[in-house]
Structures are given as structure tokens and as C-alpha cells.
Amino acid sequence: MPLFALGINHQTAPVKLREQVAFAPDSLNTAYTDLLAQPFVKEAVIISTCNRCEIYCNFEGNDSSSLLRWLTDFHNIEPGSFDDNFYCYQDQQAISHLFRVSCGLDSLVLGEPQILGQIKQAFAVASHAKAVNKSLNKWFQYAFKVAKKVRTDTQIGANAISVAFAAVSLARQIFSDLKQSRVLLIGAGETIELVGKYLLEHEVPNITIANRTLARAVELVDKFDAKAITLGQIPDQLSKADIIISSTASQLPIIGKGMVECALKDRRHQPMLFIDIAVPRDIEPQVSELNDAYLYSVDDLQGIIEENKQARVEAAIEAEKIIEMGVNDFIAWQESLKAVESIRLYRQNSEQLRDELLQRAIASLANGNDTEKVLKELAFKLTNKLIHHPSQALTTVSQTGNEQDLTLLRLTLGLSQTDEL
Missing domain, CATH: 3.40.50.720 (NAD(P)-binding Rossmann-like Domain)
Structure with a gap:
């Protein structure tokens, strides 16, 4: 499900416009209830400060216009009155944007530390409102981790400015x-x-x-x-x-x-x-x-x-490199989720084969058959069943002549490049 970041900030709109979409602290519970009632929103975090108003969400679909429409409706703003002042990022761009905001690279004062505390507070409010689940929780935890590394490894926070x-x-x-x-x-x-x-x-x-x-x-x-x-x-x-x-x-x-x-x-x-x-x-x-x-x-x-x-420009360049690594790590985590279901099914099938053959072996032993013979048969049949589909895959890929797929399959099966098929 796509991740989105929709917002308006000091770079895209003057204070006169920003104050129209600002969320008062006592309105956030109502806002979350209303936002999560929308069929397209699965998770959300609202960040509203003097310099920005942003909504980060786990969003169903690829059309962000419905999210912007909700925001303008909630604040009783004429639809389309200042749509050009908003920005919207999706997936990798959204991930990078949150990381940059958390590190103070998108702030009015480059590298200012206050924004990280404001984001943590906004995340806590969203969590309390039960607006955060697995994806956004992981996304924001990565943001906090990256921000901490930037503060530790660069001079972005030197000579405190805000x-x-x-x-x-x-x-x-x-x-x-x-x-x-x-x-x-x-x-x-x-x-x-x-x-x-x-x-x-x-x-x-x-x-x-x-x-x-x-x-x-x-x-x-x-x-x-x-x-x-x-x-x-x-x-x-x-x-x-x-x-x-x-x-x-x-x-x-x-x-x-x-x-x-x-x-x-x-x-x-x-x-x-x-x-x-x-x-x-x-x-x-x-x-x-x-x-x-x-x-x-x-x-x-x-x-x-x-x-x-100017004093923070060089540190910001270093910070961007850390952010890029953080984005790559988070995307890798996202991709790893795709393998979870496959791994579950593979393990389930293997365990089912094991249990079937084990029950047969137990029954054979109960019938008085030779123990060594039963164990050898169990090992032989289990091995054959477990290697059946991988063997078929190796044969098929070898016949196609696709060396890249063959190398990947060999690595998956734990075969070195020098091992003979």
C-alpha cells in the first residue's frame, strides 16, 4: 500500500495561507476520527507547526486528490483555492521527505532541532488516537533513527539556531x-x-x-x-x-x-x-x-x-548521504515484507511433508518393521520430496540458458559457483 506525504510549508505558502490549515491541538482527536473514517486512509500522522502542516499516511490508491479534499473540507476552505501551494510525495520521495524534515533539512532554520521533538509529539498523539499501525510505526521509527545519526555524525546542530x-x-x-x-x-x-x-x-x-x-x-x-x-x-x-x-x-x-x-x-x-x-x-x-x-x-x-x-551547508551535504542510506534501508525492509508470505507457505509445505512421512514411519515401527530400515526410508523419502521442486527449477533454468537466473537459484539453494550440478 503506497505511503504518502501531503503538505504545505514556509517554502510553498505564506503564513496567511498556512494558518488556515493549521490544526489546533484540541482538534486533533476529531481530525483523526474523521480522517480514518475515509475509506482510502489506513494509517495517518498529522504534523502541524508554525512552519508546516503535513499529513503522512498509508494510502489506498494513487490519487492524492481525495486526501487534499478531506483537508480542505475539514477546515472549511473553498476547494481548489490554493491547491498549488501544496506538495504531495509518494513512496520513496515521501520516505525521503519525512527523513529530511526530521533532520531539520527542510526547516526555516537549516538543521534546527525543534522539529524532531515536534514530530515525535505528533507521532505520540497519532499513536494515542490509534491512527498508527505497522507501516507508519516503522517509517517514523526509521526517521527518528536517521535523525539521531545525523545529529551524532555531523555538525548540523552546531551553534544552535532556531x-x-x-x-x-x-x-x-x-x-x-x-x-x-x-x-x-x-x-x-x-x-x-x-x-x-x-x-x-x-x-x-x-x-x-x-x-x-x-x-x-x-x-x-x-x-x-x-x-x-x-x-x-x-x-x-x-x-x-x-x-x-x-x-x-x-x-x-x-x-x-x-x-x-x-x-x-x-x-x-x-x-x-x-x-x-x-x-x-x-x-x-x-x-x-x-x-x-x-x-x-x-x-x-x-x-x-x-x-x-551557510555554516550548516557542508553538514547538510553529509546529512543527505545518511538520509539516502536510511531511505535505502527502509525500502529494503519494505521489500522484505513481500517474502514473508512466501517463506510462511514454504515452511508450512515442508512441515506438512515432514509430518506425513513421520506419521507413516511411526505407524511402520508400530507394525514391527525394522527400525533401521524405517529410518532410512524416512530420510530417503523426505529428501526426495524436499528436493523435487528445486531440482525441477534448476533443470528448467539450465535449459533456458539464463545464467543470471541460474546463479541466483544456485545461491538460493546454498550452492557455490564451483559446485557441480
């Missing part, structure tokens, strides 16, 4: 001395935690973390010597922040133009930097229309990220 790193780099360009800046982080997920880590390295003393629930925000407070607030407290606290970096899973904007206008008024129009690295976006795009408010989305970080790519 969207979080790019966000802090941008803040440093605008506020040369982050030690004097007050920062508001919105969200408490992995990306915000990484942002906090980089801010800590730059000795930022004043950090506030806003999250839907205080419990998770409080977990980060001790790490970054920060203050925790709820999302509902943002309007009252916004004017106190010079830099706002946001990354949540909210389906609606958290900060609007009006809220920022009020904050700027309270600040007497001291500049504010907004970095929105969420998809869907947390900050209304109209904020950029305000004087003294500088808004950057995840796509705007591309320029900063480009500067860091």
Missing part, C-alpha cells in the same frame, strides 16, 4: 542592550521556553510570561526569574513591555490594534517591538500600521535565518 534564536537576534538588532529591556513572552510552550533561554543568556532581567493557565507559566518562572500572568491580564501589563514575543496555539488573535494603541498612549509612544512566531498569528497584522509599533511575523525572520545557514 526561530526562537532568530527572534532574540532581531530583538538585539533593534534594542542593542537587552539588559535594559522589559520583555513579555506570550505562551509557555517549547518555543517560548527556548526564547526565554536565549534571553537569559543575554542577561535580560525583566521577563513576564503570559499564558492561558498560570500553572504552566509558573513552571518557567523559576527558570528565568520571571513573573507569571494570565492572558486576561495582558491589556493591563502590555504598556510595561518593550519587547513582546508571542507563540501560542490560539485560533484567534490575542493582541489587537486597539489594545496596542492604548499601550502606546500609556507609554507616551515609546517604541514597542512585536515578534509573532505563532501560526495562526497571535497579533493582528493591523498593529503594524501604528506609529512606534514594529511588528514582525515568523516569515519576517527569514532574513536573519539566511545569515546562519
Whole structure:
């Protein structure tokens, strides 16, 4: 059954389109139930991050249009409205794509490590939803194995770079001395935690973390010597922040133009930097229309990220070689499955012959026949029956003069090239 990878990412579509197909975490169970109800889908894993939305599946048939149609229907998107922004890979190309994504070679930041954790989390969610069976389980386990080897054997992860790193780099360009800046982080997920880590390295003393629930925000407070607030407290606290970096899973904007206008008024129009690295976006795009408010989305970080790519290019070339070997190994495993049924039948037939002849021998011994004679007859008949079909095959192939088939058959039967027929 073919393996497919259907998706949209930062290379094929802007954030405005990507956010329309993003899956909120609390919608995934419904999505899996609906997706697996489709007659053409046997297994599936959905990966939805700020830079990509992809569906990996074990698919019945060769027409991926039904999968794309399901995706647009699920998100209530007009059919065909941006089909050109999607890519679809099958079998070897799909296998290679997942491996490259897992290794960070298809990321906005070349070689960034976060994507592997996101894929593992997506795989865990799919497994919990019982959307994964033998083929996808093996496929993703191979992806994790290849990614680990790339991290171990190459320098692809040297000088850690990520969207979080790019966000802090941008803040440093605008506020040369982050030690004097007050920062508001919105969200408490992995990306915000990484942002906090980089801010800590730059000795930022004043950090506030806003999250839907205080419990998770409080977990980060001790790490970054920060203050925790709820999302509902943002309007009252916004004017106190010079830099706002946001990354949540909210389906609606958290900060609007009006809220920022009020904050700027309270600040007497001291500049504010907004970095929105969420998809869907947390900050209304109209904020950029305000004087003294500088808004950057995840796509705007591309320029900063480009500067860091060159150092990883050579490592990426090495990684591609490891990925190619991983793809070949996985395809070899797939091919080996084809032999399983043949081996089962061959073993079953051999055991059936053995049991029939053994029963005859036991019966003959019970009738008082000579033991040595019975054993010799058993060995002779068993040998003849087991070599009958291979002997016929050798004769037929020899008569055709096909040396390649003859060599393969001899190797299969354990005959060396020097053995006489």
C-alpha cells in the first residue's frame, strides 16, 4: 500500500495561507476520527507547526486528490483555492521527505532541532488516537533513527539556531542592550521556553510570561526569574513591555490594534517591538500600521535565518548521504515484507511433508518393521520430496540458458559457483 506525504510549508505558502490549515491541538482527536473514517486512509500522522502542516499516511490508491479534499473540507476552505501551494510525495520521495524534515533539512532554520521533538509529539498523539499501525510505526521509527545519526555524525546542530534564536537576534538588532529591556513572552510552550533561554543568556532581567493557565507559566518562572500572568491580564501589563514575543496555539488573535494603541498612549509612544512566531498569528497584522509599533511575523525572520545557514551547508551535504542510506534501508525492509508470505507457505509445505512421512514411519515401527530400515526410508523419502521442486527449477533454468537466473537459484539453494550440478 503506497505511503504518502501531503503538505504545505514556509517554502510553498505564506503564513496567511498556512494558518488556515493549521490544526489546533484540541482538534486533533476529531481530525483523526474523521480522517480514518475515509475509506482510502489506513494509517495517518498529522504534523502541524508554525512552519508546516503535513499529513503522512498509508494510502489506498494513487490519487492524492481525495486526501487534499478531506483537508480542505475539514477546515472549511473553498476547494481548489490554493491547491498549488501544496506538495504531495509518494513512496520513496515521501520516505525521503519525512527523513529530511526530521533532520531539520527542510526547516526555516537549516538543521534546527525543534522539529524532531515536534514530530515525535505528533507521532505520540497519532499513536494515542490509534491512527498508527505497522507501516507508519516503522517509517517514523526509521526517521527518528536517521535523525539521531545525523545529529551524532555531523555538525548540523552546531551553534544552535532556531526561530526562537532568530527572534532574540532581531530583538538585539533593534534594542542593542537587552539588559535594559522589559520583555513579555506570550505562551509557555517549547518555543517560548527556548526564547526565554536565549534571553537569559543575554542577561535580560525583566521577563513576564503570559499564558492561558498560570500553572504552566509558573513552571518557567523559576527558570528565568520571571513573573507569571494570565492572558486576561495582558491589556493591563502590555504598556510595561518593550519587547513582546508571542507563540501560542490560539485560533484567534490575542493582541489587537486597539489594545496596542492604548499601550502606546500609556507609554507616551515609546517604541514597542512585536515578534509573532505563532501560526495562526497571535497579533493582528493591523498593529503594524501604528506609529512606534514594529511588528514582525515568523516569515519576517527569514532574513536573519539566511545569515546562519551557510555554516550548516557542508553538514547538510553529509546529512543527505545518511538520509539516502536510511531511505535505502527502509525500502529494503519494505521489500522484505513481500517474502514473508512466501517463506510462511514454504515452511508450512515442508512441515506438512515432514509430518506425513513421520506419521507413516511411526505407524511402520508400530507394525514391527525394522527400525533401521524405517529410518532410512524416512530420510530417503523426505529428501526426495524436499528436493523435487528445486531440482525441477534448476533443470528448467539450465535449459533456458539464463545464467543470471541460474546463479541466483544456485545461491538460493546454498550452492557455490564451483559446485557441480
